[in-house]
Amino acid sequence: MTTHDEPAGFGPGTLLPALPEDWERCLAVAAHPDDIEYGTASAVARWTARGKRVTYLLATRGEAGIDGLHPDEAGPLREAEERAGAREVGVDTVEFLDHRDGIVEYGPALRRDIVRAIRRHRPEVLVTGARTVRMIGGMVNQADHRAVGLAALDAARDAGNRWVFPELADEGLEPWGGVRFVCFAGAERPTHGVDVSGEPLERGIASLAAHAEYTKGLGAAAFEPRPFLTWVARQGGPALGVEAAVLFDVYPLAFEGPPPWER
Template structure:
């Protein structure tokens, strides 16, 4: 990250965040979501899976129920009440027309100007290999932003009452190794910590570190790393794709 990050656009009212798993948004983007909802904007969440394969010590059916509850509680902390699940299989999400159709349908339902997703690139920070689910969903979101406005792609959606929506103006990718824009993380930071802490079952299986120390340390490190490129303010960085 060598360039200065521009402020994220502010002239919009509705956003839709589409990611693979419960917790994907909380590992970074939640501080931005809190700032947006504080400003009176509407944000909805769509999760491709229920994260059922994410806890090694818990059977998938049980994990799915736990992680759904945690995701809804987590979203509420940052002012998000609309949380939907597409029920693709955790760990083996397939990029292709079926996933693009589901995301395009969600975009048509919610009619956002801004769509948010998680890193679709091969790596995080150029060194840590990204997961297949993140890559598949991120790519599908970038493609579905166009699909949602094309009446001849997934035309069956219109027959289901979902008219084409050409109003997506940007797709913002959180966690990208190639960020271009940022949101000041300061106003939403404490709620971002609380939001990630809501995933207690997942975090408890992930680390033996005290949960609050783990969460605060991770989010502080992430937002501080963007600060030197954003006026020395802790920030949530995004790679922004205008449309």
């Protein structure tokens, strides 16, 4: 696995490596309902079809996401759509942290909440959204996304340290240092990919389609998940040498194999 201490080495005609799949449990952490569905859900569909367990953790209920709908109404609507979208890709556990949509703050409270979920679900892989200001395609990333992405990365390491948030031990949550790598979707410089050609992409499309009321609330009644997600996945496919792919920037938390000085 390429690490950020080594040159990526990807030039014209060079393929990205596939994300390792020798694991059993994944936790997907996102800021809002629908964040996971813009691509990552297709990878989730591939993993659940192969017997892996994926759990969703949402920092907010997306209550500030529809201008024409009061948060008290938008939150439950978006929560229901997220659960429906998760079912389309084989995910039956969706949890919400109830941070306030639009003003999620990076800090100990958010990190502690994510650590709590990591210790409870004990994932080997953590998937989240880009934590950088600039995303793939040069788009400017949203503030909540940046806060949650960075907090997820830090929480993956915090979860294994019993002296960080020691109060969680009183809840019966022992340290979990088993997160092997954190994967950022939508990153400007991806390092790995997941082949989602065929059925995984179809299920990912169905997952995003479950957010129909939300996209209508944005005034995007003409938005169609199929052409959008197909285009995105086919843009990523050549980087992996396949028809369709979801790309991630992967941060290993431990060396895979011998450390660099012994290779």
